[in-house]
Amino acid sequence: MMKFYLKVLEPHAYGKVLFKGLLFAMLFPVSSFAQNNNGGKGTTGAVQTSGVLSGMLTNIYGEPLFGVQIKSKSDGAVATSDNKGQYSLLIDSGEVAVFSLKGYLTREVNVSGGKLDLVLTEAEKQQNSVYRLYDTQNRVSSILSTESVYTRDLLSSPVTAINNALTGRMSGLSTLQSTGIPGLDASNYFLRGQSPTILINGVPRDVSSIDPEEIESVTVLKDALATAMLGVRGSGGAILITTRKGEVGKQKISFTAQRGLQTPMRMPKPLNAFNYATLYNEALVNDGKAPVYTAEDLEAYRTGSDPMGHPDVNWYKEILRNNAPFTRYNLHTSGGGNNARYFVGVDYLDQKGLLKTSDENTYNTNSDFKRYIVRTNIDVDLTSNLMLNLNLFGRIENGTAPGGSGIATFNGRSVNLGINTIFASLATTPNGAYPLFNPDGSLGGNKDYQRNIYGQSVRSGYTLSYSREMSADLSLKRDLKDVLKGLWVKGFATFNTNLAEVTPRGKTFAVYQGKNDPSGITYQRFGTDGTITAGTSTNTYQYKNFYSELSAGYDQSFGGHHIKALATANIQSISIYSDLPLTYKTLGGTFSYDYKTKYLAEVVMSYSGLNRYRDGKRYGFFPAAGLGWNMAKEDFIANHVKWLNTLKLRSSYGRTGNANAGYFVYNQYFADGDGYYFGTGSGTFVFSVGEQTLANPNVTWEKADKFNLGVDLGLFQDKLTLTAEYYNNKFFDLLQTRGKNTSIIGNTFPLENIGIIRYKGVDLTAAYRDHVKNFNYFISGNVTSNNNVIEYSDEVLRAYDWMKRTGQRTDQTFGYIAEGFYQNAADIANSPKTEGYNPVPGDIKYSDLNKDGIINQFDVTGLKNKRPIIYYGLNFGFDYKGFDFSALLQGAQNRSVYVSGPTQWEFQSEGKGQAFEQHLNRWTPATAATATYPRLSVGSNPNNQASSSFWLRSGNYMRLKNMELGYSLPSRLAAKVRLASIRVFVNGMNLYTFSETKDYDPETFGVAYPAQRIVNAGINIKL
Template identity: 30%
Template sequence: MKKNAESSKRYCLRLFMLSVIYLSFTQPSYSATKEDAVPAATIQADRVVSGKVINEKGEALPGVNVIVKGSFVGAHTDSAGEYQITVPPNRDTLVFSFTGYEIQEAPVDDRKIIDVTLKQLSSEMNEVVVVGFGKQKKITTVGAQSSVNAEELKMPVANLTNLVAGRIAGIIGVQRSGEPGFDNSEIYIRGISTFTSSSPLVLVDGVERSFNNIDPEDIASFTVLKDASATAVYGVRGANGVILIETKKGRSGKTRINAQIDYGLSEFTRLPKFADGVTYLQVSNEAYRNSNPSDPLPRYSQERIDATANGTDPDLAPNVNWFDVIFNRYGNNRRARVNASGGSDKAQYYLSIGYYDETGMFRTDQLAQYNSAIRFTRYNFTSNLTLNLTKSTKVDFGASGWISNGNYPGSSTGAIFNAAYVMPPITIPVKYSNGLFSQPRTGDMGNPYTMLTQSGYATRFESQLLSNIRVTQNFDFITKGLSMTGMFSFDNNNAHNIARTKSVDAYLATGRGEEGELDLTQTAIGTNYLGYSRENGGSRQFYLESAINYNRTFGKHQVSGLLLYNQSDKVDAFAGDFISSIPYRYMGLAGRLTYAYDTRYLAEANFGYNGSETFAPDHRFGFFPSYGVGWVASQEKFLENIKDVISFLKFRFTYGEVGNSQIGGRRFAYIATVGNGGGYDYGRNNTNNSIGGLGFGDYAVDVSWERAKKYNLGIELRTWKDAISLTTELFREERRGIFRQRGDVPWFVGIGSLPYANLGAVNNKGLDATLEINKPLGKEFKLGFKGNFTWNRALVLDDANAPWPYPWQQRIGRKLGQRFGYIALGLFQSEDEIANSPYQPGTNKPGDIKYKDLNGDGRIDSYDQAPIGYGSIPEIVYGFGPTFSWKNWSLAAWFKGISNVDIALYGDGFRPFTYGGERGNLLAAISDRWAPGNPDPHPFYPRITYGADNMNFEGSSWWVKNGAFLRMQTVQLNYEFKDMKWLQRAGMSSFDLYFIGYNLLTVSGFKLWDVELGDGRGSQYPLLKTYNLGLRCNF
């Protein structure tokens, strides 16, 4: 049986071609040392040792690592806590290790049975968390940071950004598209505090990198740094918060192999629903009659309506649901991944490969000689190797990356979706009965089907290789706690887009001839061959880091320090102009000093001194300090008597300054561009022209980084023997020096292009909180709950614009991103009401929207626009989820919600008959409209007209809809097989079957399309719900 298990492991290892490389590194560790060298006469035989590992409560501990000290020989305890291991000659110590417990060593001597009791670590005293440029014990940190269990991120999604919003306190995130390969979420830490870029700094294994395409299986920790104390060491890059991701490393012990595969179906969460052809014709007649009451003839005859209803002539009276034409009911996704880890006290390794494949929802033409279906495929790999060269020298090697290939229609996904959105159901058929393709006369409105299936195809190939090496040297022989680290990384990214596009001949039928043949007019001339175009992109990045660390305890005094230098150099490998070809460079120093007395009284100071080549030499570098203090009140003697009620209580406060060098994509903004300033025409008939002088393009004055002052008050509480934990943060930020173009200089001054400067200012405040409950209910049933909440509100202090005429128009003191529009009072109910109301431009009738005259001048105009709604970025994001486990079963769910957000509806498709009847579909919500026979004062649609002869579709509070929702983001049901003989025969330690559902349920008052898209027209590729079945096995 044991041989079979080892055979299975060797077979799985062959799947990892990269392991050969690592074996070449680790082989030297087998070489003999002086301690190993013994006379042949003293060589002993192998010894078999067995035993049981329990905790202090006497409970068996499965999965404990048992290794022979100084060798690769290792084993794991089974579900009963029992183990068996072969001890080679001249090795006489076993090492027992398990997460959350103290490492214990046991001498073998002549014993054949060794039972061990492991002591549990005190969580608050020993838990280590990731901080900027290092790690600290959690109990001594004073900065605001949150993390998520890496296990919660292992979901069937291609893009990791879609999982973090709502799972981590402090993160505001929304997903705006479900298109495979382009479905990443917008992520903000504690909201938006600037008019420029609000993207956080993301570091993967200490290097600035994107995390969109990381395989969740490879993540060891995911941490968010939120306040200045946590981010000041990043200086000009830290104002928008920092996300730290660490990938998995190897552990000592025998090789552990994990394999997983799953398959899933996907469908849209919600598609816009449109009226059918008959309803479209009838409403069109109503709208035409409302706009042309003197015309006795309808827009469409009853004969046309009957033909559409009966389907007697689909060529001339079509009735097409374009979404049904272009979309399949289901798509699918597939995942597979394998990883292996292990090692000895000399070397440890982690290797993984992953595969993800997703097929989109678009239909294809089976007769086409090319594939225009949406399909996104990605291959990931990660390899981390740790070598302990000596007792004081450690080297970490890391190499990872991914390769992706996307296939798409020749026309863009957005163009196809938009065409289906605005194409009326009665304009053209999919294609005519004689096989010819159709297209209307309107030049900017194509046939959605031909755009999808007859426009060729496009491919996008991307590859990324990430590599780094870190050397850590311990200098305990000089003074205890002193060490130095050095790191170098090189990243390479390439992207290649190839478009093979074509078009087809298309026609519009205007009637039938005497013999019934179609009268056709050609509306498009096709190419009928695949063209070719290519775009290349890519970058190369070098990063260098060197640091001195000090960490030491003197009795009750704990002191640590850090001094670090780093620099990076990033080059656009396919730069198209001189400015883009100049490397993006960054250089800086960072420092930290911490002090803790008796783990009760805490103090910390950080600084970042760094800069960017973006700014002028005199403004290139800046100093960013931060300070923090903390008090672990639960360590005080006067609280000892209530330890069972309040097991942990900590207060902390931080203040600091950080910067933001992301100024809207502008490089070298301090350098003015000078060009021809235009000329004057003179002479007979103005036939001559002279140069009027030189003109300045966009230029800036003393441009520098934005500077943010941040304050944070945090409280950590655990009660009832750690069964309940609560962390609450109150924060405030004042961001000044925001890069803005002046808007307060009047036109008559004569300056054509106003300068840019660090003028804007924003105040942001809010709170975030995390609640966890873990309560065992007996030995076999466990119940858990986790929730988090984030609220922020950012107000504009200065936007560099001139004052507005009226108080309600002022932007100062308003929310950042605040919408402005008319205040709708309802609908006009009579002609008398219209006559006695302020003047509104256009032809107004009962059923039209009535607006509020804010300035009392008797007319509705731009001076009556005021703040409406919250905006498109939510102020509140929250998430919560219960977990249950009973025997071999486990069930977990996660709900994500957003609030204080809205959607402003606009544009054709949503707006009926914008261009008469030629363009614009009708949403099914058209059934809820005002009409003489349905004088509802609060319908969805007001009176419907042809064209734009009134103010019904101006931006106003009428069209601002609540965008709040609660979504069941994930649900996972798992069954674990254990204690079965067939597992042992297969060499497996565990085997799991599971079901995962993603985006299965959404509760929202907004029903037109997926509310999270935040789009005012609903013309985006919708989000997906998925159903996945899979299996996971561990060897």
């Protein structure tokens, strides 16, 4: 009997299906049913009941899924869900129905009834395509070292910079967030220890701020095979950001509104005025000086009885808010038909700063940041063989800051350094230095402290910063199947520009020192109360980028043989300020072959150059090759080990480059030097001509030879996937200054291509996804082990091996090895002498490595161990009946940080600085056995503050980086208000940190603007 089925049916059509099914059965003999239901193997056996299976298919957010294919596993009968997620399939009871949709886990269900609603889970890690340079590749035939993260994971992190959403999600990629300044809090990122090239939609360009809603995927390219086509920009690896496109189907509209609170993570803990004064007196006595605070002073600080003469101001509390709001709105729409598809998105973000403001000002003095983004991606099929793609992007960023001096530019955005000055003042101003306000309301201060921090924050005016960026990408792709099947050609051009400006509106303010006289309080003024100055807008950053590319490709299969070829030619011209353009030119090509996705091979090469190198040394050749073998495809495995889906061995080796040229350093330059007067009277002033840094006519690009060995496993229908990779990369011709240079010539020697550093490590990734009925769950983890060793450095002559930089890590810290504290005069007498310093009890004691009885530069050695740093991430979650949950743990091991400066050392800034809680546990004769800090001093101490292992602390940590909980209303409720879905959610960022040190954050510490903990709530509505 032939099986009857319908692809798409509304609920009211079910009766018609049953009627037609019964009529169909009456027209054929029962024996046909019996034979069919036994798979054609006989005419005997039980007769199964045929019926209609129907229901609704949604994702975890309750959104209907259109285009899901539902088929009978036994005979291949197929139906497809409609735009409401509804489906209907004529299938026998007891058979297996298979539900599949690209990007979602395939579900197999034993049919036992007529009604079946299912929730399908996204399977982004198992997508068929792998993003690579200039095109995509089938995952099963890829031997590149790549890893991707997709939209859903990115959206679960409430961040302003996409860098921060990548932390802990991909092996090989490590991040470090060194500041929390709004709009400038993007983490630095490193790919296998290197700074990768960033490409957005295939174009190398700066990425400072981008809307996560517009991103389809972020992919890291790690090995030479994946990046050789970048030529002189491939050594550091690459990060590909691919933005979303429209898809065929009805228009989809999505609106997200979210609001959160930011709170500082870990702040320095300064001493109150009483403890400060007590310890200050002790430090003076240790230095052989008389105390300055009397018993009456200490009592006044302790009781707070004289807030003007003996203040106790918690400056962090007075200047900073406990929290600051974070707001974001996003609206995007997509859809289209066979001839045109579109994606349009707008995004608004408002991130407030931590500074308190005052109603006395008509302007904003906080460090606020606002961002507006618009993106339009359009694909149009001009003919059946010709497709046009147009991407338009615009971004506006506005920032405010308190008044101050100094401007810096970070990732295309300018910022007034007044905010950094304020945090430096917070870290260096004692609580008892001066009152916040005097009794008459004036700002407190005195001769030593003439910059009241409240005045810096609120009464120094304000600064406005602006950044404007726009880009336009246009491409035409012609399918040449009418000439040769599988052949295509594409032309692409893009232009983007970025302009940043700063407008200062500063003013001066006075501080007053109050004194109690018999006639009352008198004040001494320091400084001048000024008015807002009309500063001139300054162009602080100007960037233009023009990129054009011509490419052609061929993709075809012949029986079990599959070949794919790609050739590209591109040129990029980058102009920054008035510098001459930086021009890259690259010719590249790749050829890959596989036989039944079992035996894999690929060859990549490029010929690339940069105009900052002289003629004859401008272009280089960068080849790479790789082989792979998917053993699971072999008959001796495939026919016997059904649970093994993938067992792929792959390896690659190649050369990549890094253009680190400088500004035309192959030319010798001369500039005006000192000047002199000639003649009598006023005379004539004549400049001398000075030779600048010596030229290096032989300068060339840095190089890296990269080896990668990997294995990919897929088990149990790819529910469990594992990837392990070993890499060994030799970076050579690195630009360094020779250590054996001499100063006798009176000039600076140039950088030369002489250095060699080797990076080695292991990347591990594992993921498991499954479901129990409608309870879907996943867990994935990644581990990166990275080590690097300097194999050659032309360093200065060093007397002992332990002093040498060669053989050490690139981030090595050099100093003395601390052995504790000198306990008494006998201990000092029996210890090696310290050159140029006479230690006293409580000072740090150091190791005499060369055993000459003297502590000096010959005892300086590498302080960090040579074990690799390990970065890791663990992501897990589930969804069930509209609820969804995910969490990310991220951390590092075998990491060390060096702490120093005004938040670590006591009484800095010539004795006027702050002291902190760690100083309470200083060495004294009474605490000698338990002290964790050396004896106190005022100002700098050349012995205790010397670079040493004492100040090298553990940087190990594990952070609850991200967590999200969401609930999607049942689709039937959303449909009542004519919506596709309604989802509410709460999420958080940097929620909790486990670390060995509690007095500072392991990433952001010292005088920096602190990193933020964000707790956020929102709603997403889709039509």
